[in-house]
Amino acid sequence: MATLLAEAAGVDLRRTLDSGQAFRWHWESNGAKPPIAVGILGRHVVRLTQDPGGMSPQGGIRLLSPDTPETRRAICRYLGVVPRAGHPRNAEAAFAADPVLARVLPHTSGISLLAQDPWEILISFIVSQNNNIPKITRSIEGLARVLGEPLGKGMFAFPSPERLAGARMRTLAACSLGYRAPYVRAAARLVAEGRLDLTVLSAMDQGSAREALLQIPGVGEKVGDCVLLFGLGHRTAFPVDVWVKRAVERFYFGNRRCTTGQIQSFARSRFGHLAGYTQQHLFAYARAFLQAGTGPAGPADHGVTGGRATRVSAL
DNA sequence: GGGCAGGTGTAAT
């Protein structure tokens, strides 16, 4: 039991699961031992832990349960540590070429881009609009509790499109979705009725998939890009939320205000195929250190500002 | 209590 996931070497479990891409993981303290991350993959309650790091940044990640070959494969895929095109394992090394990212990395090293279920991601990020993480989490857990399949020990699978599509509005309202409830149900109906096939979007080119996502009620540019990046495997999507916007403006544009479009074209040309991955690091850094009045100063305040011509050369 | 939180839809420039 407790197989070490060799493929996940270099991944920081805490940083990854707490970096705002996933909403359903929670941590159990384990006495003197490292805490256990408990989450849900399909119909399995999965428990992970990370060995204490020695000289290295952090120790390896262990799958505590269910420790089966099937789950091992699934969790590695989920953690984004299955090597494939456009997803280099040594992406962090490329960050050294960018003075801003070189400053950010010590605080974000080990963050991985998760490969999550597109359906769950779609609904979760519709819920996330104009919302905060604690409330997003409560809403999603509420949906699972009321409409999801019970998995034992008070855990529930994320509800199916059919269940969500058939839910009464009052049921959704009870999950504190607020004005997002109609969006959620409309999106669920599109999927349940087969008018929206997320698998197809995954196979399409990123631009076409984005266009399709933007047709969904409650899905704008930011949510659409999150679905592309976190659920559909379009790893160059660059969701621009308020934090990423602040970070890019401050560190790369000399604190000048710019539009989402400007930021995205900048990200595309500067970060190339590492754009999505870079976004996750900038986001995590901004959340932790750009909060007004708290934390250490940002990279720019250390006398480092990004150049313009340099491109992060990543393979 | 008005403002805000990991935006979006809508209406009016």
Place this chain on the structure above:
DNA sequence: ATTACACCTGCC
């Protein structure tokens, strides 16, 4: 093509 505003809800 931009800009302004309302919006459920819970927590300062």
